[in-house]
Amino acid sequence: MKKNLTLDDIAAQADVSRATASRVLNDRPHVRDEVRERVWQVIQETGYKPHPVARSLASQRTGIVGLVIPRTTEGFFTDPYFPHLTQGIAYTCNEHDYIISLFLIQTQEDERKLYPRISQGLLDGVIVQVGAIGDQFIDALLQGSIPSVVAGRPQHHPEASYVDVDNIAGAYNAVMHLLQLGCKRVATITGDMGTTAGLDREEGYRRAIEKRGIPIEPDLIVHGDFTEISGYYGMQRLLPHKPDAVFTGSDTMAMGAIRAIKQADLSVPEDIAIVGYDDLPPARMASPPLTTIRQPIHRFGVKAVEILLDIIENGKEPPRQIVFDTKLIVRESCGSSVGT
Amino acid sequence: MKKNLTLDDIAAQADVSRATASRVLNDRPHVRDEVRERVWQVIQETGYKPHPVARSLASQRTGIVGLVIPRTTEGFFTDPYFPHLTQGIAYTCNEHDYIISLFLIQTQEDERKLYPRISQGLLDGVIVQVGAIGDQFIDALLQGSIPSVVAGRPQHHPEASYVDVDNIAGAYNAVMHLLQLGCKRVATITGDMGTTAGLDREEGYRRAIEKRGIPIEPDLIVHGDFTEISGYYGMQRLLPHKPDAVFTGSDTMAMGAIRAIKQADLSVPEDIAIVGYDDLPPARMASPPLTTIRQPIHRFGVKAVEILLDIIENGKEPPRQIVFDTKLIVRESCGSSVGT
DNA sequence: AAATAACTTGAAAGCGCTTCCAAGCTCGGC
DNA sequence: GCCGAGCTTGGAAGCGCTTTCAAGTTATTT
Structure with missing residues (x-):
C-alpha cells in the first residue's frame, strides 16, 4: 500500500x-x-x-455536528419521529458538507460522559433533541461556547435557539375539530409530561375545551408517554368514563387506544372518535385511517441544521427561535362525514 | 470566556x-x-x-467509527430495524468510548462524496449496512485499508467481515411451520431482491416447499421491497391464486398483507394464515398478533461493533464472519392452536 | 519614468498532542 | 565503593494542514 x-x-x-x-x-x-x-x-x-484531522487542527473547525438523542425510551424504536428527524438533519448536513456525529444517550453513564466529549473541540455545533435528558445538560451546553440548537422547546431556557412546532395550536385544532363534529365528552391521553410536546398538547386540549365553555373533567385526562402500550392502558382507564372522543398525544398512542377500544367491543369512530398527532406513515395504514395532526418533521430537521450553521457562522446572538405550524389531516377515525 | x-x-x-x-x-x-x-x-x-483533534492527529486514531446506511428507502422510516440496529451499535460504541458518525446516503451525490470522506483518516473503521448501496462502494471499502464490517451478508464479497442472521433457515422454519399446520398453498411476498436478506428469505421458502415435495408455483411468489405498501399490493396480486397461507419477508409487509386480506373480506388466520419476519414491536400489537421470525438485531449491532474494534486492533485478517440464529415466535396470525 | 498600489509567493509559526531518544537517577549486586 | 540495569524525565521531532507576514513581482497612476 x-x-x-x-x-x-x-x-x-x-x-x-x-x-x-x-x-x-x-x-x-x-x-x-x-x-x-x-x-x-x-x-x-x-x-x-x-487529511481531515490535520485540517481541523489547523483551522479550528471540524465540519462535524453532533446530534444528541436523549435517554432512549421505547419510543425511539416505535416512533418514526426519530428516523424522520434524523433524515432531515442528515440530508441538510450532507448538502452543506457537514458530517453528523450521533450520540444516543442510553445510560446514566453515557449522560455523564457526554458533556466532556462534546465541549472540547470535536464538534462545530450540536443539535439536541429535548426529552428525558436532564435540563442540566442543556444548561451546560448553553453556558459553554459551543453553538447549539434544541429540537423542541426546552422547558427552562427561553434564551436558547430552538425549532419547535406549535403543539398548543395543533392540539387545540384537533380537539376543536372533534367538538365541532358534535362530540360531547372529549378525553385526552397525553404524551410524556416531562416533555414540552406532552405539556403543550395537553394545554391545547384544555384551551379548546374551555373555549367551548365546557368544564374540564379530570377523569377525561390520562397521562401516557407516547408509546403504543401507554395508549392502550390509557384508553382502558378512560373507558369507564364513557368518552365519545379521544385526542391522543401521538399516533402511536392512538393505535394503542384503538386496540383497547376494539377489545372492548366498541368501534371507531362510531362509538368513540379518535384524533392522533404526528401523521407518520402508520397513521394512514391504521384501521380506520387516523385523523391526525401533521408536523413538518423533515423541514424541522432541515431548519435545525440551517440555524445551527447560521450560529456557527454568525454567533449565537440573537437566539433563533422558529415555530412551525401544524395541519389537521382528516381521515376516518374522527367520524367526520368528509372522511376519505 | x-x-x-x-x-x-x-x-x-x-x-x-x-x-x-x-x-x-x-x-x-x-x-x-x-x-x-x-x-x-x-x-x-x-x-x-x-483536545480530541490534536490528540487524533498525533496518535493517528480518532476514536470515531462510521455507520453507513444505504440509500434511504421508505423502509428507513417505517421499519424499526434501523433504529434497533443503530441502538445496538451506539450502545456498544459508548461502552468502548468510541463515537459514531452517521452517514445516511440519500442521493447519488451523497454516494459519490462518501468514499472520499471515509477513506482518509477521519474514521478508525466503518460499519456498512448492506442494501441498495452499490457493491461498488463495498468494493472500494475492501480494497482500501480502513477496517470495515458489513451488517448483512454482502452479495459478492465472500472475503469481507460481516455479521448476518441465518435468513435461509429463518424463512425455512417459518414456511415449514405453516406446512406442518396443514397449509396447502403457501405463498410468499419477498423482500427487496436486491438484498441478500430478500434473496435468502425466498431461498428458505423454496427449500421448505421442496422439502415437502411440493412443486414451486411461480404464481405464489410475488416480490415486494419490505414496505407496508408493497405487502398490501403483493397480497392483492396473490389473492386470485387462492393461497391459504403467506410468508412475508418482513413484519411490515405482513401488516400490509393483512390489510389487503381484511379489505377482501377474508380473515386472518381463518382464511389465510400469515407469518412475518423480524419480530419488532408492531408485530405484537398487530391484529391478530403476528407469528414471526425473531432476529437478534440488538446483539447484531453489538457484535458488529465488537468485530470492528477487533479488526482495528488486530488487523482485518482473517475475515470475521458471524451468522446469528433466528427463532420462530408463534402468535395468532398463523392459526396455530397454541397461539397466545 | 518614477512612485505607488495590488497581487503572488514562500518561509515560518503555529494548532495541541504523542512518542522517540538520550540523558540523568536510583538502586541492588558483587 | 563501583558498575550496569532499569526507572524517570525532558527535549525535540513530528502528525498534516492553515495562515500570517514580509519580500518579491507586476500593474497602475501621474
Whole structure:
C-alpha cells in the first residue's frame, strides 16, 4: 500500500510551496491561474485527499455536528419521529458538507460522559433533541461556547435557539375539530409530561375545551408517554368514563387506544372518535385511517441544521427561535362525514 | 470566556514537561507516583480536557467509527430495524468510548462524496449496512485499508467481515411451520431482491416447499421491497391464486398483507394464515398478533461493533464472519392452536 | 519614468498532542 | 565503593494542514 500523500508531496511535485498548494486546495485567491492549474493537475493525478484531522487542527473547525438523542425510551424504536428527524438533519448536513456525529444517550453513564466529549473541540455545533435528558445538560451546553440548537422547546431556557412546532395550536385544532363534529365528552391521553410536546398538547386540549365553555373533567385526562402500550392502558382507564372522543398525544398512542377500544367491543369512530398527532406513515395504514395532526418533521430537521450553521457562522446572538405550524389531516377515525 | 487550557499549561502548572503530563493523562507507565498525583491534581483543579483533534492527529486514531446506511428507502422510516440496529451499535460504541458518525446516503451525490470522506483518516473503521448501496462502494471499502464490517451478508464479497442472521433457515422454519399446520398453498411476498436478506428469505421458502415435495408455483411468489405498501399490493396480486397461507419477508409487509386480506373480506388466520419476519414491536400489537421470525438485531449491532474494534486492533485478517440464529415466535396470525 | 498600489509567493509559526531518544537517577549486586 | 540495569524525565521531532507576514513581482497612476 502506497504511503499516504501529504500536501508537501503535492507542493513538491507541482514545484510550489506548501502554502500555495494549500491556497489552491481551498480555492483561495492570490494564486496565478497558471500555477493554480498546475497544482490542480497534480492533485487530480495523484488522487490526493487532504487529511481531515490535520485540517481541523489547523483551522479550528471540524465540519462535524453532533446530534444528541436523549435517554432512549421505547419510543425511539416505535416512533418514526426519530428516523424522520434524523433524515432531515442528515440530508441538510450532507448538502452543506457537514458530517453528523450521533450520540444516543442510553445510560446514566453515557449522560455523564457526554458533556466532556462534546465541549472540547470535536464538534462545530450540536443539535439536541429535548426529552428525558436532564435540563442540566442543556444548561451546560448553553453556558459553554459551543453553538447549539434544541429540537423542541426546552422547558427552562427561553434564551436558547430552538425549532419547535406549535403543539398548543395543533392540539387545540384537533380537539376543536372533534367538538365541532358534535362530540360531547372529549378525553385526552397525553404524551410524556416531562416533555414540552406532552405539556403543550395537553394545554391545547384544555384551551379548546374551555373555549367551548365546557368544564374540564379530570377523569377525561390520562397521562401516557407516547408509546403504543401507554395508549392502550390509557384508553382502558378512560373507558369507564364513557368518552365519545379521544385526542391522543401521538399516533402511536392512538393505535394503542384503538386496540383497547376494539377489545372492548366498541368501534371507531362510531362509538368513540379518535384524533392522533404526528401523521407518520402508520397513521394512514391504521384501521380506520387516523385523523391526525401533521408536523413538518423533515423541514424541522432541515431548519435545525440551517440555524445551527447560521450560529456557527454568525454567533449565537440573537437566539433563533422558529415555530412551525401544524395541519389537521382528516381521515376516518374522527367520524367526520368528509372522511376519505 | 477563559482561554482554553492546553497540555502545556498543565505541564507548567505541575512543573513537569509536556511529555510527562501526557504520560499521566494517558495513564502510561514511567512516572513517579508522587509526580503522577501532582499532575492529576492540576488536571482536576483546572478542569482540563485534552483536545480530541490534536490528540487524533498525533496518535493517528480518532476514536470515531462510521455507520453507513444505504440509500434511504421508505423502509428507513417505517421499519424499526434501523433504529434497533443503530441502538445496538451506539450502545456498544459508548461502552468502548468510541463515537459514531452517521452517514445516511440519500442521493447519488451523497454516494459519490462518501468514499472520499471515509477513506482518509477521519474514521478508525466503518460499519456498512448492506442494501441498495452499490457493491461498488463495498468494493472500494475492501480494497482500501480502513477496517470495515458489513451488517448483512454482502452479495459478492465472500472475503469481507460481516455479521448476518441465518435468513435461509429463518424463512425455512417459518414456511415449514405453516406446512406442518396443514397449509396447502403457501405463498410468499419477498423482500427487496436486491438484498441478500430478500434473496435468502425466498431461498428458505423454496427449500421448505421442496422439502415437502411440493412443486414451486411461480404464481405464489410475488416480490415486494419490505414496505407496508408493497405487502398490501403483493397480497392483492396473490389473492386470485387462492393461497391459504403467506410468508412475508418482513413484519411490515405482513401488516400490509393483512390489510389487503381484511379489505377482501377474508380473515386472518381463518382464511389465510400469515407469518412475518423480524419480530419488532408492531408485530405484537398487530391484529391478530403476528407469528414471526425473531432476529437478534440488538446483539447484531453489538457484535458488529465488537468485530470492528477487533479488526482495528488486530488487523482485518482473517475475515470475521458471524451468522446469528433466528427463532420462530408463534402468535395468532398463523392459526396455530397454541397461539397466545 | 518614477512612485505607488495590488497581487503572488514562500518561509515560518503555529494548532495541541504523542512518542522517540538520550540523558540523568536510583538502586541492588558483587 | 563501583558498575550496569532499569526507572524517570525532558527535549525535540513530528502528525498534516492553515495562515500570517514580509519580500518579491507586476500593474497602475501621474
